[in-house]
Every structure is written in C-alpha cells, then in structure tokens.
Amino acid sequence: MKLIASLILAAFATVANAQERDWSAPQKPFTIYGNTHYVGTAGISAILVTSPQGHILVDGTTAKGADVVAANIRALGFKLEDVKYILSSHSHEDHAGGISALQKQTGATVLAGAANVETMQTGVSPKTDPQFGTLSDFPGSTKVRGVSDGEVVKLGPLAVTAHSTPGHTPGGTTWSWQSCEAGKCKNVVFVDSVTAIGPDSFRFTDHPELVAQFRGSFKKIEGLACDVAIAAHPEVNDLWGRQQRAEKAGSAAYVDKGACRAIVEPGRKRLETRLASEKR
C-alpha cells in the first residue's frame, strides 16, 4: 500500500516537473555546482555566481519575481550589495522584468547584448522583435551597458563570457563560466531562449536575416564547452528532475555534456516547422 502511494506520488511529481511552473512563484534556492547557485523563481531561471570579491547574477525573472530572487540571494547567506553585475539573457518581461528592482537594490551594472540595451532601459521591445505587439512592457533599468560577442566580464576570480545568440531577440545572449567543486572544474552555460515565436501575422520566411541569426545561434550553442547547462526556462533542461536526482547523486545530476545540444534541438525543429508551415 505504501509502495503504491509513493509510486502515485512519484508519477504526479514527474508530471509536475514536466509542466511549466508559475513564473513568479517562490522557489527555494539551491546550489547547482560549486559557486553556481539557483536563485530564480519556480518557473524562470536566475543564477548567482559567487566569489569573495563579489557576485554576478544572471537574469532577474519577472517584475513580481524580483522579491523572490532577492530573498533567495539572502537565504543563501549572500549580500545584495555584493552583486556587482546583473547579466541579461534577453529583454523580455519573464527574464528581465525583475532586473530594474534588483539593480536598485544591489547597485549593480546591468550587462546585455548591445542590440537589447535600449529595450533594457525602456522596457519596451522594438519592432525588430518577432514577438512585437504581443509582448508585455516591463520596468526599465539604469546603469545598462552593452556587451559584444566573446566579451569576458571579470570580477575578482570570476570570468563570464558573453556569446551573442540572436533570433528570439535581436541582442539575445548566452553566458558561460567555469565553476569548481573539490578541485573539479566544469563549464557552466546559461542558455538563452532559442524558440522562434511570433504572432501568425509575423512570417519568419520574410526575414531571412532573422532565420540566419537563429541558425547561427543554434550552431554556436552546440559548439560551446558545456558540462552543466541551465536553460532560461528551467524545465527545458529538466532542472527539476535533476534537482530531485541531486538529492541522492549530488551535483553529478546537473552534469550532462550533451545538454547544450539537447536544448538547441527542439528550437531548431520549431523554426523549421514554422518555416514549412509558412510555405503552405
């Protein structure tokens, strides 16, 4: 009887893990690998990379989620004022909506792909965004600076590299760094969204330069040294399943050399399906 009950519970847990969670709901923070910690909400990733000389935060989740991220940073024993940089994956409300409030609380410099800087400042997406017209505005940030492809953000012993991965937004950026645990260092990648989404009225076929951007981004992400991948939407790389497995397996549950490729594959299929549907 007990076994059946736990099997049913496990089945429910699996369903819950596969489903999208609330983008602004609280989530207990946890360590992924070494100095890489999850401080995001239940449904949107935010990552804190820590050092004795200060910390780097990747993404801020939603405007409502900013409080969750701030509380999570404190719950792990870190100070908000020690966050020196906030890096943005892409300038949409679900990932960047909380950055304005977090910037104010930390005093950090916000770094984003050069083509997304204006959107980060205003909270209003440009016409060149495939989702233009369907996006929510979000609070704009101050102290925003653009980064270029390959630029390395340094803070004490930390070095985080920006990889331009445009398509989903014009200045979309994937970020990578190394984290070490008991002398073993891993390449950690925060993978930006690579989904081709837009209203039916938007035809990707009419924007060959955008299609080329997506294809270039797929290739770039696949080619990265990638031992631990964190997707902007955590369920995309089964973060919740991994977290469960980590209870027994430790941080090994997050290590997966094929993860960057696995994240890109559905994005590529989605783009090709969309292009094919536009031909009909």
Ligand SMILES: [Zn+2]
């Ligand atoms: Zn987005």
